[in-house]
Amino acid sequence: MSLLSLRHISKQFGALFALDDVSVDFNAGEVVALLGDNGAGKSTLIKVISGTYVAESGEILLAGEKVAFASPRDALDAGIQTLFQDLALCDNLDVVANLFLGRELRRSVLPGLSFFDTARMRRRASELLRDLAVDLPSVDCKVRDLSGGQRQSVAIARAVNADCRIIIMDEPTAALGVAQTRKVLGLVRQLRDRGMAVIYITHNLHDVMDVCDRCVVMKNGRKIGEASTAAVGKDELANMIITGEIKPSAPASLQVRV
Amino acid sequence: MSLLSLRHISKQFGALFALDDVSVDFNAGEVVALLGDNGAGKSTLIKVISGTYVAESGEILLAGEKVAFASPRDALDAGIQTLFQDLALCDNLDVVANLFLGRELRRSVLPGLSFFDTARMRRRASELLRDLAVDLPSVDCKVRDLSGGQRQSVAIARAVNADCRIIIMDEPTAALGVAQTRKVLGLVRQLRDRGMAVIYITHNLHDVMDVCDRCVVMKNGRKIGEASTAAVGKDELANMIITGEIKPSAPASLQVRV
Amino acid sequence: MSNALSSKWAESGGLSAPFWRLFDRVGPLLLLATIILAVTAIRPSFLTSANLMTIGLQASVNALLAIGQTLVIVSGGIELSVGTMMSLSMVVMAFSTLTFGVPMPLSMMIAVLFGVAGGAINGFLVAYGRIPAFIATLGMLGIAQGTALKLSGGYAMYGFPDWFDFIGNGELVGIPFPIWIVATVAVLAHYLFTQRPMGRYAFAMGASEESVRRAGVDVRRLKLRIYMACGVTVGCAAIVLASRIDSAHPGIGLGYELDAIAASVIGGASLMGGRGSVLGAISGALVMATIRFALNLFGMEPFLQQIVVGVVLIGAVYLDTVRVAQEERRTKVRARHH
Amino acid sequence: MSNALSSKWAESGGLSAPFWRLFDRVGPLLLLATIILAVTAIRPSFLTSANLMTIGLQASVNALLAIGQTLVIVSGGIELSVGTMMSLSMVVMAFSTLTFGVPMPLSMMIAVLFGVAGGAINGFLVAYGRIPAFIATLGMLGIAQGTALKLSGGYAMYGFPDWFDFIGNGELVGIPFPIWIVATVAVLAHYLFTQRPMGRYAFAMGASEESVRRAGVDVRRLKLRIYMACGVTVGCAAIVLASRIDSAHPGIGLGYELDAIAASVIGGASLMGGRGSVLGAISGALVMATIRFALNLFGMEPFLQQIVVGVVLIGAVYLDTVRVAQEERRTKVRARHH
Amino acid sequence: AVKKIAVLPKTLINDVFQIKIAEAAEQAAARLGIPIERFASSSDVAVQDQINIIEALIARGEFGGIVLAATVARGLGNVVRKARQAGLYVVLVDSRTDGDDFVTVIQTDNVKAAGVGADYSARLIGEKGIVAMLEGEPGGETAAQRTQGFHEGIGKYPGIELVSSIGGHWTLPGGVEATEAIIAGHKDLDLIFAASDMMGVGARQVLDRAAKKAQASGDAAQARKFSDVRIVGFDGVAEAVRQIWAGKFSGTVAQRPDIMGSKAVEILAQLMRGEKTPADIPRRIDSGMMLVTPENVDAYAKEIGVEKA
Numbered sequence A, B: 001m002s003l004l005s006l007r008h009i010s011k012q013f014g015a016l017f018a019l020d021d022v023s024v025d026f027n028a029g030e031v032v033a034l035l036g037d038n039g040a041g042k043s044t045l046i047k048v049i050s051g052t053y054v055a056e057s058g059e060i061l062l063a064g065e066k067v068a069f070a071s072p073r074d075a076l077d078a079g080i081q082t083l084f085q086d087l088a089l090c091d092n093l094d095v096v097a098n099l100f101l102g103r104e105l106r107r108s109v110l111p112g113l114s115f116f117d118t119a120r121m122r123r124r125a126s127e128l129l130r131d132l133a134v135d136l137p138s139v140d141c142k143v144r145d146l147s148g149g150q151r152q153s154v155a156i157a158r159a160v161n162a163d164c165r166i167i168i169m170d171e172p173t174a175a176l177g178v179a180q181t182r183k184v185l186g187l188v189r190q191l192r193d194r195g196m197a198v199i200y201i202t203h204n205l206h207d208v209m210d211v212c213d214r215c216v217v218m219k220n221g222r223k224i225g226e227a228s229t230a231a232v233g234k235d236e237l238a239n240m241i242i243t244g245e246i247k248p249s250a251p252a253s254l255q256v257r258v
Numbered sequence C, D: 001m002s003n004a005l006s007s008k009w010a011e012s013g014g015l016s017a018p019f020w021r022l023f024d025r026v027g028p029l030l031l032l033a034t035i036i037l038a039v040t041a042i043r044p045s046f047l048t049s050a051n052l053m054t055i056g057l058q059a060s061v062n063a064l065l066a067i068g069q070t071l072v073i074v075s076g077g078i079e080l081s082v083g084t085m086m087s088l089s090m091v092v093m094a095f096s097t098l099t100f101g102v103p104m105p106l107s108m109m110i111a112v113l114f115g116v117a118g119g120a121i122n123g124f125l126v127a128y129g130r131i132p133a134f135i136a137t138l139g140m141l142g143i144a145q146g147t148a149l150k151l152s153g154g155y156a157m158y159g160f161p162d163w164f165d166f167i168g169n170g171e172l173v174g175i176p177f178p179i180w181i182v183a184t185v186a187v188l189a190h191y192l193f194t195q196r197p198m199g200r201y202a203f204a205m206g207a208s209e210e211s212v213r214r215a216g217v218d219v220r221r222l223k224l225r226i227y228m229a230c231g232v233t234v235g236c237a238a239i240v241l242a243s244r245i246d247s248a249h250p251g252i253g254l255g256y257e258l259d260a261i262a263a264s265v266i267g268g269a270s271l272m273g274g275r276g277s278v279l280g281a282i283s284g285a286l287v288m289a290t291i292r293f294a295l296n297l298f299g300m301e302p303f304l305q306q307i308v309v310g311v312v313l314i315g316a317v318y319l320d321t322v323r324v325a326q327e328e329r330r331t332k333v334r335a336r337h338h
Numbered sequence E: 001a002v003k004k005i006a007v008l009p010k011t012l013i014n015d016v017f018q019i020k021i022a023e024a025a026e027q028a029a030a031r032l033g034i035p036i037e038r039f040a041s042s043s044d045v046a047v048q049d050q051i052n053i054i055e056a057l058i059a060r061g062e063f064g065g066i067v068l069a070a071t072v073a074r075g076l077g078n079v080v081r082k083a084r085q086a087g088l089y090v091v092l093v094d095s096r097t098d099g100d101d102f103v104t105v106i107q108t109d110n111v112k113a114a115g116v117g118a119d120y121s122a123r124l125i126g127e128k129g130i131v132a133m134l135e136g137e138p139g140g141e142t143a144a145q146r147t148q149g150f151h152e153g154i155g156k157y158p159g160i161e162l163v164s165s166i167g168g169h170w171t172l173p174g175g176v177e178a179t180e181a182i183i184a185g186h187k188d189l190d191l192i193f194a195a196s197d198m199m200g201v202g203a204r205q206v207l208d209r210a211a212k213k214a215q216a217s218g219d220a221a222q223a224r225k226f227s228d229v230r231i232v233g234f235d236g237v238a239e240a241v242r243q244i245w246a247g248k249f250s251g252t253v254a255q256r257p258d259i260m261g262s263k264a265v266e267i268l269a270q271l272m273r274g275e276k277t278p279a280d281i282p283r284r285i286d287s288g289m290m291l292v293t294p295e296n297v298d299a300y301a302k303e304i305g306v307e308k309a
């Protein structure tokens, strides 16, 4: 049984079907690449999984149980952690506050009187960012003062700094440097090895070949194919993403959508 | 003589030297890659060139003449067009309005009475976006309703939809799909062939090898090296970006900064 | 394939978008219609053309101010001095014609110029002095009020020529003249909002000032001009009000600023900037005037009136929010409120 | 190498950041000091501890309201009903003790509860009704005003017990008691702003509500609680004011809302949300009280006073803007104004 | 059906005087069996509110008369004419406005009344000393008239120095804040003239507290000085009567809002019943200004229905 199953999910924005009857399964200990052209519906799909959007139809099964996510809180409580492509950080807070937003560490001074445990949070933040090879002026600086890649790293650190069993990453390495990208790919492998289900959205097929076990390809809101990474080549994938069609010569491993 | 020369540019944010004595030249008909780790100062450098920031010291020479850019307007007037990494679009306007922001087309009905020439702008917008292989619900939809890659494509279309002699692109393909990335790389080549100077920031070394003639590598606000792309390998570049050092075995073509 | 799809979508979107856009614009008018119908249901005799004209007349000054206010709000600012600047413009107009004998048409122009000058000061402070709009215009509120009172000694001034009465109280083809003025200003303002770069940049600035600056727009000059444009409506409002009450009052404007902002917001403007429309502003002013007129018509006692105005205001905007949310579910029109 | 650098930078940044942060917080206090010095330069006899105490006393009600207002503004909202809700709380307190004989301490608690209830309604409308804060609280302004007037018939109510006088007029170790109240509320509020998740989320929400929601925070409940917390300060202000004037007035609160917002903004809050502080709010209230007290002390005529208050307000905030801009050039502290 | 009367005071917020006009009118109407409705504008300078309300009254067509306290001396003429043309009688109270379509105006002259207050104040302190004035909210004409009247009146006494004349918003808290500032600069004050009774009440509170504080700090002379400051109010509302009884006010200039309200309704009743025509009513009726002092306060209290606690 899959850890997370989506069944016939549809989501409309006005006249536009952003998701059109999408069914897909995610398993523990597996990295699944979610691929597709710009506007294919990848972000919309993961927003449905993370409780940010509510789908118009379809259902979500978590370890076989039907669940309904009315808000991001519900998804977080169910152990689904998400790194969003947009709107992940608060510009006016510092790096530490952003990293721990929604799950601040506190220390109790007297019964009923407790403070933020800033020292512990700063320490942990430095560790996390060091693991990602990020070079920040200071963990005390406001997020609005960071470079594009630094912001992205903070968002990644935020997502991995939590207990969860499913982690979703929407184009995590898009703004990252060479070293940082390597670290994130390594991290993804670690997460998988710890038995988590990882959903990884990217446009970088090298990265897909590198860390993903399975690929799901979307186009115009539909799932158009699914394959084990080991069985397909980069060019095959690229072709499928672009044309939306499976080449006559495609191997059997590249399944047409059910 | 170079089309654009930066001489000893420095820019501080508080205690942090975001740019530290950077000198670099850009020539017409050449694509220069600006490389470097996250937070290396790439975006800050191009913000100085585009008039968004004013450097504390150093000078900018345009075709040998000293210029001062107090605002983005000045840089635009000097023929420098920029695609920024952030804050490039207005969420509440539609795609067409964003594409033409600051240089709207108008049609005159009576002397003194003129309207936006929406039809012409829409047509041009559709063309531009088609050239970039972008798939939008409609050119009339608000930018806030677009996917990450669609937004990015609109920003690219905005930058290339202008007469200019120098074009700066800050990570243009970071959010783009496979097909869109190819189109943008093709476009960059076209621009170069038309004799424009292109400054291209990216973390993707494949792309660098593909379209860039020369690479400038930055670290911690300093320029640490410069090389013709033909003379270096991808791994060499990656190594330099990460360690900030030139390998003993580096070929002579990889110049240590002057 | 991709391109074929793109153009197919573009077309279907292209056809429906203008329709929904119109709907979006018409929204506040629907709200107004709802309120008028509700009042009519309670008291059928309400719905006479005479009453509607009276409401239009009563809304006119606020509508003028709300149009200017909306432009400022759209750009992400706020203008608290519209009311007292209106007082000052009135007093200056009265002074110039009564004390210095300047011909009335010229004095009217002076009133408008004063409105614009006040706007220019506000705009200058906000744009070049980088003072928050709230503080700059709050300061100007006091300055204008004090100056108007000082000039007039706190007393009303009167003695305008007889024909001046027509502007505020006359009728043209059966419609009160102030309504014609509002209509004219509205058409011009709508042109400014939707067809002039200045209007478009105002919207853009409301969403992201830095993006507009990077597009090569001189945002400081833009702000200056926005507040000056708002000043034009202040000057016009001063003339209409002075004519309607056939005199100039130094203290009369205080309080109009909140009404103007409220009309703007009822009409769909967001104080965060980037949203608003001329039609919305006028509808908002009419909604407020209708509620107040209806309660006076019902003869509701004043203390209760305040309560009911508050409840109806909230209720009306709530209904509108629900309507927009429902539309949104079916269409591409996005949430209008923060 | 990269990590070494990172930690080096982190350290130097880590050392200086708290210092500049403190400076950022102290900014509004510097503004206050400047104004006090300027007044002293004009009239040296001004600088007596008695006068400073009087200013503190006169600022106390506005300071309390400004603290609550700041929390709302920080979160991206606005609260226009603080003034009239204060009137209503006063009247309800007077009613409960004078008409129904409820013991005074209990009546005082009822006043605070009423403030909180008003805040809860506002918060509910804004959070769950998705009504723009400006409209919801403007509606509540009218509702509270009307209710207070209706309850009291428009008349002032007298007859509080003698000891009640102490709250607004007593002294503790030479310092007026209301100042102690403000100080206590300020300490609690500062703790809320800086050490409670609620305060932090309020700031975060001011920058990006959606980010906060995605972080798993129930933003609607958060908003509700923010307006309720603001209501606490409204209730406290009602008690202090009632004691200070030894009576309850139904119409007294109107106008306090603008003063409270102004104090907030002078103290560095941004109406766009995401910026503001307790110390700033208090400093802002003190700045306003100082200007007004000084002008009254100089015996300046009311018309001129309005002008001068406006000019000084703008000038003071302008100076502060310039100072911040200069600091910014040298340090990491960012522009505070939009 | 019998036509209604509308009473339209300047405002009902922070203005006990205007409330009293409305209440007196309502009592008179109840006595005469005429239905009456109360209206109000949002502030005492909100001219347009009054115009709007009158236009609504005309539209309703069920009114026979209006009791109007005009917010402005000129500007309501047009709408009053409209009302007259629609068959409504308008009786002005407290303040007049332009035009000649109203039946009559029942008022006292604010400038003159403030002048009487000035003369009385001068007498109280032996025509020499230091005085201050608390002015009303700037913007309304009543505030300007009372200020003008007192300034002109007190200016006639060379021995008296008007050291401060500042605003107190008509209200008690406003009076408190203004007085705190005044005594911070002028500890040797002899008298405060308040343009409204409520500001005077606030002034007295401040002086009493200041006296107590001076006493506590051992400065008995200063304490006595503060206690001895005379206060003269304006309006003659119930609170002022109590203050005079308590020895805290030296007097108040009463303007009889009760007479304004009841007289106006009586006149309207006669007109609406056709017992009289507008020609039978004098164009101006003096409602009687009265200087209330400790000597005549008991009689005045009885007249306006205030009882000793």
Ligand SMILES: Nc1ncnc2c1ncn2[C@@H]1O[C@H](COP(=O)(O)OP(=O)(O)OP(=O)(O)O)[C@@H](O)[C@H]1O
Pocket (backbone or CB within 6 Å): A013, A016, A018, A036, A037, A038, A039, A040, A041, A042, A043, A044, A045, A085, B136, B137, B144, B145, B146, B147, B148, B149, B150, B175, B177, C332
């Ligand atoms: N809030 C919204 N309102 C209306 N349309 C939307 C909204 N969000 C997304 N869309 C549309 O839905 C489609 C899918 O968007 P989505 O963000 O899921 O794409 P994506 O696959 O993540 O693309 P990218 O690779 O560019 O990030 C796009 O055409 C987009 O324009």
Ligand SMILES: Nc1ncnc2c1ncn2[C@@H]1O[C@H](COP(=O)(O)OP(=O)(O)OP(=O)(O)O)[C@@H](O)[C@H]1O
Pocket (backbone or CB within 6 Å): A135, A136, A137, A144, A145, A146, A147, A148, A149, A150, A175, A177, B013, B016, B018, B036, B037, B038, B039, B040, B041, B042, B043, B044, B045, B085
């Ligand atoms: N406005 C600012 N205020 C303070 N510090 C800033 C500001 N902008 C950038 N910085 C700092 O300057 C350094 C350089 O930033 P910059 O954006 O130029 O990096 P970059 O090379 O573009 O990185 P990336 O590849 O991540 O986009 C970073 O350490 C960043 O934190």
Ligand SMILES: [Mg+2]
Pocket (backbone or CB within 6 Å): A042, A043, A044, A085, A170, B147, B148, B149
């Ligand atoms: Mg996406």
Ligand SMILES: [Mg+2]
Pocket (backbone or CB within 6 Å): A147, A148, A149, B042, B043, B044, B085, B170
């Ligand atoms: Mg960058």
